[in-house]
Amino acid sequence: MSRPREVLSIRGLKTHFFTRRGVVKAVDGVSFSLDQGQILGLVGESGAGKSITGFSILGLIDEPGRIVAGQIVFEGENLLDKPEAEMEKIRGNRISMVFQDPQTSLDPVFTIGYQISEALTLHQGLSRHQAHQLAISLLRSVNIPSPEERISDYPHQFSGGMRQRVAIAIAMSSNPALIIADEPSTALDVTIQAQVLSMMRNLVRQKQTALILITHDIALVGQFCDFICVMYAGHLVEKGPKREIITNPLHPYTQGLIRSIPGRQTRRKRLDQIPGMMPNLIDMPPGCPFAPRCERASAVCQERPEMEEASPGHLVACSRRSP
């Protein structure tokens, strides 16, 4: 059996924002890689830097932010070396993104059909008629009923779940090698969430696309992903195959996250929470970012821990981990 192709390899990515109040190190040294057909879950609290990682891959970091270090190797090429014109050819074509809030991610004054066809004519050089037809079949593939009529409707005429499915249709339309899904189901009803995610998973398996699922919900990544990367305050603290991470979390933060899943509680009355809050990303103290909240923190945590392999494929950055 041939090894699946490596689609994406991020090494030492650092994205900083140079604001009036100081430097926000939103992403400060993140590395992971992904093969085709695999689903990687990027999990962490709000503000941990997950979305910024996603945007960095696509080169969509606006002022006052900048990618200051690292490599993003996609299909063998470093994206950070590419000029904007080439990146435009990759976005929406080889790498697609699905956004969090379906309410606000579609242009309200153009029809759905226009917004789908736009990408198709741009990247695949289809004629208007061809694009129109393809758009209809795309809508059908994401289970939008009566696509021929719906295609001339405007975003506000769709429900949230349907809009998200349209966004997924747009993302899949060019058969990308990589899809980045930024909290794709967070803004949706719980019932729709599962639908949308399993639909994504099926599409991914069918077309052997790689998927990065960005979310704060560790239960979700436990259900849908193959690999899990845990981020905290801009740093990657643990990563590895799903089964490993879920059954044998090594970093105190990951352990806290898993403990706080409702349903996985041991017989307690109160919901287990990780005490404290994520620190302000400006003026971060040196050393392990989780130390202030960690029950196992000690003097050695003053120095920033490196990612070390605990078992094959399972890496963790903690000086006080249980062996």
Place this chain on the structure above:
Amino acid sequence: MSRLGAVLGFRQAEWWQEFRESNIGLIGAAMTLVFLLAALLAPLIAPQNPYDLKQLFLQNSYKPPELFQTWAYQPFLLGSDGQGRCMFSAILYGLRISLYVGLMSTFLSAAFGTLVGVIAGYTGGKTDALIMRVADIQLSFPAILIALVIMAIWGPGLFKIIIAISVVNWVFYARTARGSTLSEREKDYVDSARAVGVSPAVIMFREILPNIVAPIIVIGTVRIANAIILEATLSFLGLGVPITEPSLGSLISEGYQVLFSGYWWISVLPGLGLMFIVLGINLLGDRLRDVLNPRLKR
């Protein structure tokens, strides 16, 4: 909870910190302050009292500006008009009137408009619908027309023009106040006040009002420049302040009559004064608006 405190508490307030960063805003503030002071202190600093008929001699009329010939601070620094009035003094006093009308009418229309707007927003129902109907109808007509009609019927007068401009401008404040009241009304602190049994009037004034001051100030900075220009325009047309107490607009009108005789300073210089004060207010207002606008913060 109350932003009024934050707005008025200068040094610590974040908006002041941000405001200070832009040179333009500070320049605007400085300009406005200078002109305000000049207007306030006009009787003290003007080389001549242009209203005092005893000081006017026709032989002094139509003198061109002497600014570069004699550097002494004396009458006719900037020339004189047809009645022998020192232009510099006339401009100072005119500035005074222009600012007085602008500020008074803004204050009146803001007070009245905010009052009406808060009542409309808080009470809702028929009262709200009625008030907004009236406002909408008034808004479909240009301000200058309404003010023109009022002054045409009433005749020129200082008090009258203040009222006319206030009548024109109250709608803007009312609409903003109403909008803000509507969103504040849903907030928790209003609910709790209501639950405790505080009367509507007190809720409106003690709770809601301080929190909607920011957008009112924003509108005010736009409207005040408008009010000043409106008064100047009406006075230019002869339908504003009486010619015995000329504002900058009246002076410009006077100058326009004799423009082709070559007496340019009578219309150009008051106009410059008008332009600078309005510019100062606009710079100040622009910067204030950027700082107070929540939608531009990410």
Place this chain on the structure above:
Amino acid sequence: MLGYLIKRILQSVVVVLCVTLVVFLIMYYTGDPVELLLPPDATVQQAEQLRHHLGLDRPFHAQYLTFLRNALRGDLGTSFIFNQPAIQLVVERVPATLELALSAMFLAVLMGIPAGIIAAIRPKAALSKLILSGSLLGISLPVFWLGIMLVMIFSVALGWLPSSGRGETVIVGGLRLGFLTWNGFRHLILPAVTIAIFQLALIIRLVRAGMMEVLLQDFVKFLKAKGLSERRVIFIHALKNILIPVVTIIGLQLGNIIAFAIVTETIFAWPGMGKLVIDSIHNLDRPVVVAYLLIVSLLFVFLNFAVDLVYTFLDPRIRLK
């Protein structure tokens, strides 16, 4: 949609009626026409006779209805000064005012929208700062003073452009137009530019503010994530999004321009409605003032209605509710 249209039309009619009432009230309470018409030595009986003859002793609502009926017939009285039907005097001058207003707006839009876009997408560039400063200056300049300055520079000092009047006109399709002749065009330049500068500044600021707000929205990032070029994102997507409020403001400002034309026409002796009404106010020619108010109000109500229509048509969120 049709229901909404009908509702708006009815609303407009109501507004027009309100205006006629206000205008009539003004007429009713200001000045006694009898005094103006009679010689000073007339007796009280003669005054009473004239009053009765003119129907001025009838109850208020009866007079109002007569007024309304006459107005609908197009009879708004005769000018004291010109001795012609007041309504004719005003209507004759509408093309002149409209020519001025539309030229000014055209200029402002032509230059304002691109300038606003530039200022929004490259806020730190020198050109943008220049545009922004210029726009600030533009809205601080009193229109009438600007007109005077332009006359001073271009007419008196340089002698390039005429400073008053309309110049040659030709009649096209029943309308008297000036800009089609070179002479008429030259006369149009200064007054049109005077008005245009303020509007230009306004449009620049509007477009810039709107653009900056739109570009911060989520869907713009999504469009870029689809691989669309910046040019496409700005000139197709962002532009259409801000078009709606911009068009609305342009429509409303047109009304303002027509009203402010009073001042500009005075300065440039432009033979439009504005100059007529100011002269009539100073000459106490009441029928003309009344005719002006009614016609101009009708114009505004119509303009507002048209703007509403355009707004509804452009914004799919409202159109398809």
